[in-house]
Amino acid sequence: MVTEENYKDIADKVYAVEDGKDSYTVREEYTFQSNNQKFQVLKAKDNLDNGMQAMAVVPIVDGEPDTSQIVIAYAGTNRLDSKDLSTDIQSLGLGSNKLGNGSDLSAENLVFSDSQFVTALDFADQIAKAYPEAHITSTGHSLGEAIAMYVALKNGWSNVGYNGPDIANLISDKELLYMQTHPEEFRNFRNSSDIIGGITGNKTKTAIYAAGKKGYMGVQDILSNHSLTVWQFTEDGRLIYADGRISTGTAMSEFAEIKTSVTLQMATLRGLKDSFSSGGYTSSERIFLDSSQAQLIGSQIAAAAQTCAESIKKTCQEAISQAEQLWQDAVQQALAASSTLTEAEVKEALSLGGVTEETIVGATKTVFEAIETEAGTLAESFAQINSEINKGIASKLASDSELAGRFSQWQTQLSQSS
Template identity: 25%
Template sequence: MNLNDKQRVEMANWEYASLDVGDPIKIKDIGTVGYVEEIVDNKETGEQAYIITPEKLPKNPTSSDLNKVTNVTVLYRGSTMPGKGDDWVKDWINTDLPAGSQIIGGGQQKPPAQFKSASQTLDNAMSRYKNAMFDVYGHSLGSMNGQYAVSDTKYPDRIHAAYLYEGPNIHSLLNDTQRKTAEKLNQRIFNYIDDKDYIAIGYAKASTVGMLIRIDSKKASDAIEQHMWGGYQFDKDGSIRTTTNMKIQLKMAQVDIVMQDQLKTLALLATRLTKSGGHLSASEQIYLDSSEVFIIVDGVASMVESSFSEIIQVCRQAIKETEEHWQDTVQRAQNVASHLSYYEVMDALTSGGATKARIMDEPVTYYEEKIAKAEKIKKEYQALVTEIKAGIEAQLSLDSALAKELQL
């Protein structure tokens, strides 16, 4: 499911909705993206979650039905409002407060029971949908549950991505094995934090579960709204506002996920092409050997093109803003010290550490290097596309039956 940052926040927000099995999950400008297949409401621990599948399954799905599901989304719900029913006690008293105390004070690692049941929910779903990759979403307490679940899973290779928002940092509560899993999945776990949100604690100079993304937020009307994504800002294309460097890191991680998706598509193709004897024909093997590169290059080429074009655009905008910042710095200094000459103003700025080299030249050089690297990769992909297509088409022409089966 290819969503932008804004749409992913909308997806995560569904965790707070009152849903029934079979209800559709809809995203603005896209429509229905899935259906509620299972509702988790653990009365003992307070954990609440929704299991979402892309297609609506029969009321009593067969093993064949379940095995056809290739993607599952798990939405972990955040804390119930204090005083609302009995569940808030399990969320706040039994989970949030003990976890927060350990995160702030350190000491013994003792994950709350809800964390463990959240992990069990994920692994149970992975056992049920044996051929599916999993996307995990969570906000606040749901983020903590998600952080723990993906770090504790028995099947880390089946985590497609995790999008976690405004949850305290639980890295210190993990054991060594869980930390290794979290590190392995670092480029697939996107941990969004608004520094104006008082709930998102434990991130100052600490290891984290996943890639930490400090957003460029605005001040919301109150603390609750700030916590509930009220400070989040998005560009016109739905990208979340953050630092230029983080935008580049995010885009590179997203490209890597798509490349891995293409390789899995190739593996499924290999299964389909395998004949009754259990072996690939010579032509089929040659096709797959070539296609491992072809799928990456041609299947991802358009995204690589657009992704690096976006990175280049971001870098060029950063260069423009950096140059304007230097000019503004000089202008403001001249306005304040109007009695000094231009060279005296420059000497004063230099003595205070505000040099042109530090403020403008070094950042501009950094971004120009990023642009050059992106341009180089784009050209390499374009050359490979042409070369690989020619090679594969030449091989397939030797086996018209295979070409017909593949419809190329």
């Protein structure tokens, strides 16, 4: 599972695809470490016409590149690259898919090329075609995150990135509405004081203001607020919000994988359906198609509900732990402020102000344990529905050996196609 910290490191590493940008240059087969996970670059592209840098990376699992999960990353603005600055203005600001460059701004000296957003899509398409079974996500920082969101939107992928300007000027009204109603698929973490990342607003409603470095006074502060260094993470790679909350991003990534799995399996099922329909559906074919769709939907809904329940459980446990720590801190601070009182006397004094272990810890437990129980019950319900679907199909096949034989044949055909 690629974590939010991994995405941050990948978004940082892609800057080195540009030749001469760093002391080293990232190319194919380059490996790097992010937290406890090692990654390898599958493909890298430094487009000299428009200044786009991109790379596709995979985690190394058991010593081998795992091409079942690919992250495509795009580099952000290089302040010394006129093509990057032109992209910021012409694409993000004006919504153009062409990039005009030249020795000056006169029409006769302008040379037009495809914008970084156009060539970014081409790069992503190459990766998708080379690895059709892979689960692909995108990431980037600054301009790179804007490009990454754009690519994710066009391909139906999920995105996790940092400090990206809004892309509303580049997309259709229908696409804008989709982003506004599915912000969890385009997780663009921003610093609330980052005027660069926020320069085009938040019309897509995808920005998550998770960092809170306050204010700016000069150029250095503006750049610092836009930097990847402001982000902090837990040991397991989840982002820590400015107010101390922990992101539940792992669950969102799992939801994205479930969505991708459903999409691929439904596409395979549609292919089999088309082959059946050439001569009209038989009753057996109809039963198989209906049963397969029911099994697919039932299993994936059950998986999504279980993922959600596990995420909620983890969040609830963290909230209770924080409440317990808050109570202990309150007692210790009160003890430190009055050396003459015992711990029991301090707790008594706090209770007079309405601060007790029950009001802080007990009340928190009551609320979050109820939420956790409800989520678990819901997950069990969906698991039961899925089980009943499978039992119903098994019962039907047990009573019809001919149908069972055809089912087995079609399921084999389905698995070979997927």
